[in-house]
Amino acid sequence: MRLDADWYDFRDLGNSVGALLEQIEDWGAPEWVPYVVSGLIGVLAILLWTVLSVLAFIWIERRVVGLMQNRIGPNRVGPNGLLQPVADVLKLLFKEPITTRHADRGLFWLAPIVIFVPTLVVFAVIPFGERMVLADLNVGVLFLIAVGSINTIAVFMAGWASHNKYALLGAMRTIAMLISYELIQVLVLLAAVLFAGSMRLGDIVAWQQDYGVWLLFLQPLGLLGYVISGAVEMNRSPTDIAEAESEIVAGYHTEYGGIKFGFFYQAEYLAGFAIAAVIVSLYMGGWTLWGLEEWVPGWFIFLAKLYGVFFIYIWARGTLPRLRIDQLMAFAWKFLLPLALVNVMVTGGEMLLWQEAELSSGEALPLFGVINAALAVALIGGWAWFLGQLREERVAHRAILTQELGAIYFGEAASKL
Amino acid sequence: MDDTGTVVAFYVLSALTVGSALGVVVVRNLIHAVVFLILSFVGVAGLYITLSADFVAVTQVLIYAGAISVLILFAIVLTPRGDRDNQETFLRLPALLLAGLVAFTLGYVAIDTEWAISDREGFEETASVIGEALLDKYVLPFEIASVLLLVAMIGAIVLVRPESGVEEAGE
Amino acid sequence: MSVDLEHYLMVGAVLFAIGLYVALAKRNFVAVLMGIELMFNAVNLTFVAFSRFVESPNPLDGHVFVVFVITVAAAEAATALALAVLLYRVRGTIDVDRIDLLKW
Numbered sequence: 001m002r003l004d005a006d007w008y009d010f011r012d013l014g015n016s017v018g019a020l021l022e023q024i025e026d027w028g029a030p031e032w033v034p035y036v037v038s039g040l041i042g043v044l045a046i047l048l049w050t051v052l053s054v055l056a057f058i059w060i061e062r063r064v065v066g067l068m069q070n071r072i073g074p075n076r077v078g079p080n081g082l083l084q085p086v087a088d089v090l091k092l093l094f095k096e097p098i099t100t101r102h103a104d105r106g107l108f109w110l111a112p113i114v115i116f117v118p119t120l121v122v123f124a125v126i127p128f129g130e131r132m133v134l135a136d137l138n139v140g141v142l143f144l145i146a147v148g149s150i151n152t153i154a155v156f157m158a159g160w161a162s163h164n165k166y167a168l169l170g171a172m173r174t175i176a177m178l179i180s181y182e183l184i185q186v187l188v189l190l191a192a193v194l195f196a197g198s199m200r201l202g203d204i205v206a207w208q209q210d211y212g213v214w215l216l217f218l219q220p221l222g223l224l225g226y227v228i229s230g231a232v233e234m235n236r237s238p239t240d241i242a243e244a245e246s247e248i249v250a251g252y253h254t255e256y257g258g259i260k261f262g263f264f265y266q267a268e269y270l271a272g273f274a275i276a277a278v279i280v281s282l283y284m285g286g287w288t289l290w291g292l293e294e295w296v297p298g299w300f301i302f303l304a305k306l307y308g309v310f311f312i313y314i315w316a317r318g319t320l321p322r323l324r325i326d327q328l329m330a331f332a333w334k335f336l337l338p339l340a341l342v343n344v345m346v347t348g349g350e351m352l353l354w355q356e357a358e359l360s361s362g363e364a365l366p367l368f369g370v371i372n373a374a375l376a377v378a379l380i381g382g383w384a385w386f387l388g389q390l391r392e393e394r395v396a397h398r399a400i401l402t403q404e405l406g407a408i409y410f411g412e413a414a415s416k417l
Numbered sequence: 418m419d420d421t422g423t424v425v426a427f428y429v430l431s432a433l434t435v436g437s438a439l440g441v442v443v444v445r446n447l448i449h450a451v452v453f454l455i456l457s458f459v460g461v462a463g464l465y466i467t468l469s470a471d472f473v474a475v476t477q478v479l480i481y482a483g484a485i486s487v488l489i490l491f492a493i494v495l496t497p498r499g500d501r502d503n504q505e506t507f508l509r510l511p512a513l514l515l516a517g518l519v520a521f522t523l524g525y526v527a528i529d530t531e532w533a534i535s536d537r538e539g540f541e542e543t544a545s546v547i548g549e550a551l552l553d554k555y556v557l558p559f560e561i562a563s564v565l566l567l568v569a570m571i572g573a574i575v576l577v578r579p580e581s582g583v584e585e586a587g588e
Numbered sequence: 589m590s591v592d593l594e595h596y597l598m599v600g601a602v603l604f605a606i607g608l609y610v611a612l613a614k615r616n617f618v619a620v621l622m623g624i625e626l627m628f629n630a631v632n633l634t635f636v637a638f639s640r641f642v643e644s645p646n647p648l649d650g651h652v653f654v655v656f657v658i659t660v661a662a663a664e665a666a667t668a669l670a671l672a673v674l675l676y677r678v679r680g681t682i683d684v685d686r687i688d689l690l691k692w
Contacts, residue, residue, distance in 0.1 A: 104448070142475045142544075146478040150483060152487050419590030421589075431595075454622050473651050489665070497680075504614075547648055547652055547655065550652050565663050576667075
């Protein structure tokens with residue numbers, strides 16, 4: 001995009017905002033006013049977009065999951081159930097937010113806020129278009145991980161303040177899950193940053209635009225690791241062990257009702273959008289589409305990709321059964337962590353090879369893509385087979401009480417299996 | 418640094434940090450004290466940002482507020498409930514005097530010394546320079562730090578392992 | 589109205605003193621650990637403030653030192669908290685007033 005494009009050039013909404021800021025400066029405002037105005041516009045735009053997306057996706061998710069499970073989904077409230085999100089929000093707003101007698105009032109009130117704010121702040125570093133980043137930080141990728149790690153504190157506060165043993169148990173399980181997958185997230189994002197040479201998300205998108213390749217072709221192991229750890233960070237099925245209604249009542253947000261639960265609900269969707277946005281920016285080229293961004297607005301391409309990735313997560317929710325907590329932890333520590341470490345080593349080696357052998361990008365990148373893809377297939381298949389060999393055989397046992405009773409009533413032979 | 422934004426940010430963040438640290442002292446519930454500690458960590462991260470130390474600020478939030486705080490909370494949950502009222506020992510007055518003395522001495526030295534102030538404007542990007550320093554000049558402390566972390570991990574696991582040898586029931 | 593090195597050093601000094609008081613005067617072992625973490629934070633703040641303001645050939649060495657301090661603080665917190673849990677298992681309490689004798 002040219003920097004002096006006209007204000008009505010909606011291919012990049014930064015042009016309109018830039019024209020507005022120049023106009024403010026021409027009116028003779030002091031120096032800090034354009035800066036504050038641009039910040040406010042960015043914040044309001046992000047808030048508006050997230051709220052509208054959450055409303056839309058409440059309906060879309062329930063409809064799509066319903067159709068996948070061979071039922072209709074919401075179709076009562078409004079034409080085809082399209083006003084269902086409005087009904088949901090009204091219900092949450094009007095319900096009485098009860099605080100139990102023994103709950104820790106300060107922390108109980110604070111936990112929904114602390115879980116909502118970090119997921120919103122993540123959107124500040126994500127490039128929606130060429131000049132549509134609220135704060136293109138030098139340490140953007142690290143900022144994403146750091147802000148995501150505050151979720152663990154909020155989950156603990158919610159579980160502890162409820163003064164409810166199921167809530168505390170759910171919170172502990174969720175925290176164990178979150179910190180394990182956070183480690184894998186860091187390693188996988190490290191490998192992606194190695195390719196682009198910078199932690200700034202705008203630079204990573206520009207790298208993908210310059211070399212004309214999406215990072216997911218060069219980092220298949222990384223994409224696998226990040227998609228799975230993203231699903232866990234979102235607390236979505238198949239990894240929603242924290243809020244599994246049939247298992248632990250509702251985990252760490254058991255005692256929350258009304259608009260406090262509304263905050264948890266919205267934070268879950270926002271976390272989903274944030275993870276999808278990071279996947280799109282880092283692995284799928286962000287707002288670029290191999291030159292199509294000359295005609296189609298960049299932010300439109302970005303949102304289309306984001307909703308596509310989020311649709312895959314909805315698809316996974318409707319299809320896959322829920323995993324147990326020990327299965328999840330074993331998967332993280334035994335399977336994904338070695339893969340992520342090997343990925344980092346191989347990526348580092350490739351970058352060194354690229355520099356030392358002075359290959360051009362035309363011959364280096366396909367070579368790396370093929371090596372990484374082959375390595376991914378070999379490692380995933382081979383390591384999974386190897387771990388399967390190590391699993392001990394399960395022997396069926398009868399419960400002890402049944403054995404004893406069987407021995408009493410039917411003689412000694414009945415107490416064996 | 419004399420632009421209004423930085424000055425206002427400094428005073429607000431310092432008030433947040435010192436106020437939360439005082440909250441850790443005063444509050445009568447240990448979990449609330451940990452929440453105030455987390456708030457002071459985030460305040461210190463904000464102060465790092467006013468000093469244009471972006472990498473260190475984000476690392477502070479990631480490690481202190483994200484990981485060490487969770488460790489402290491877990492340790493509180495696994496220890497008895499009767500000791501969670503954040504009481505002081507019988508040594509509180511000598512400790513108060515000592516703390517006051519230390520603050521006064523440090524403050525006096527800080528104000529009285531002629532520091533060699535440079536007229537640098539602030540760092541542009543710290544992460545790449547820190548990375549190069551870690552692998553170039555400070556590679557030995559870097560490697561020793563990794564070994565230290567490994568030893569701490571193994572040590573913590575060994576310390577809290579349950580008593581070894583669960584008895585086989587029956588055969 | 590400007591903010592100089594002395595302001596940051598004063599904040600660091602006050603934070604260090606508060607951390608010292610918490611480490612010396614609290615009865616719960618985990619609270620003592622919280623005071624130690626506050627002291628680490630104060631020291632890190634003074635390092636970064638010096639690195640920003642003071643004339644030096646390698647100004648970012650202060651930041652490198654802070655990264656090492658954060659790393660060592662994390663390792664130390666993990667070990668000390670494991671000790672706290674073990675102490676509760678052995679002595680039944682983590683009140684530092686009652687763990688002052690090596691035997692009984």
